Amino acid sequence: MRLQTIDGKIDTMIHSQKLTLTALASCLIAMSVPAAAAEKKSSASQDSMLIGIVEEAHPDHLMIATTMHKRQKKRLILNNQSDVKYVGYDEKKHEVETGSMFRAQVSGDVITSMYVTPAIGDGLVDPTPEMLKMTPGELFQLADKNQNGKISYAELSQAIKPHKPKHGPVMFYKADTDKTGALNRAQFDELLVTVTWWKMSRKTPDEMFKASDQDADGVLSEEEFAILQGTEAHVDKIFRSVDKNKSGDLDPAEASAFINAKIYPSLKDKAE
Numbered sequence: 083m084r085l086q087t088i089d090g091k092i093d094t095m096i097h098s099q100k101l102t103l104t105a106l107a108s109c110l111i112a113m114s115v116p117a118a119a120a121e122k123k124s125s126a127s128q129d130s131m132l133i134g135i136v137e138e139a140h141p142d143h144l145m146i147a148t149t150m151h152k153r154q155k156k157r158l159i160l161n162n163q164s165d166v167k168y169v170g171y172d173e174k175k176h177e178v179e180t181g182s183m184f185r186a187q188v189s190g191d192v193i194t195s196m197y198v199t200p201a202i203g204d205g206l207v208d209p210t211p212e213m214l215k216m217t218p219g220e221l222f223q224l225a226d227k228n229q230n231g232k233i234s235y236a237e238l239s240q241a242i243k244p245h246k247p248k249h250g251p252v253m254f255y256k257a258d259t260d261k262t263g264a265l266n267r268a269q270f271d272e273l274l275v276t277v278t279w280w281k282m283s284r285k286t287p288d289e290m291f292k293a294s295d296q297d298a299d300g301v302l303s304e305e306e307f308a309i310l311q312g313t314e315a316h317v318d319k320i321f322r323s324v325d326k327n328k329s330g331d332l333d334p335a336e337a338s339a340f341i342n343a344k345i346y347p348s349l350k351d352k353a354e
């Protein structure tokens with residue numbers, strides 16, 4: 083929930099003007115067509131986020147299937163207020179098509195804003211041991227498959243950070259500050275420091291443990307764990323799940339297991 087809120091704020095920050103206008107427009111539409119609004123039951127006036135795949139694309143609407151926990155098929159309306167952001171597309175080819183993946187903010191059945199990516203797939207990819215030791219420059223070279231000196235969303239997803247429909251497009255769109263549709267070296271570096279496996283592999287687990295163990299008693303308290311995690315977010319819940327032997331603190335083995343699961347998403351997947 084918290085992440086969604088933060089995300090929402092970022093969206094609002096980037097597109098505050100457009101969103102305000104869109105929200106106004108939706109209000110007017112909702113007020114002027116009460117019958118239609120009633121038809122859509124209680125969801126009509128509520129904003130919600132949908133993530134999924136486009137099954138059919140039409141100029142004024144999309145047939146979609148969500149890939150969220152509650153799977154559903156829906157008809158979503160596109161109108162001239164819909165703010166569509168294309169992420170990972172060729173600069174000249176901007177179109178929603180069958181198989182496109184999206185994250186949409188909808189008001190009732192109307193798309194207010196939407197991130198669209200080509201069909202990229204969202205498998206888990208672990209970094210290789212070599213990658214954990216690479217510099218940003220080396221990782222840039224590795225990711226730049228077509229060697230055009232910039233990193234597309236597909237290249238990023240394949241080499242560095244697997245595509246996650248909920249946050250991936252937003253992150254990329256934000257990092258691509260000049261909106262060319264690809265990241266130059268400086269933009270890539272900015273994004274890299276937010277990638278979990280990168281953050282968690284700049285020091286060895288032992289070094290990270292020592293740097294976080296403020297009172298040097300050989301275990302991490304919850305406060306000390308927040309330092310290791312690099313954020314206070316969800317710290318109590320995560321701390322409890324990392325404290326496998328329920329001792330109320332984390333020994334080096336427990337901390338290492340946490341760090342490894344952060345670096346290797348497939349480990350985390352197995353543990354959950």
Ligand SMILES: [Ca+2]
Pocket residue numbers: 225226227228229230231232233234237
């Ligand atoms: Ca490239």
Ligand SMILES: [Ca+2]
Pocket residue numbers: 295296297298299300301302303306
């Ligand atoms: Ca301690």
Ligand SMILES: [Ca+2]
Pocket residue numbers: 325326327328329330331332333336
């Ligand atoms: Ca423990």
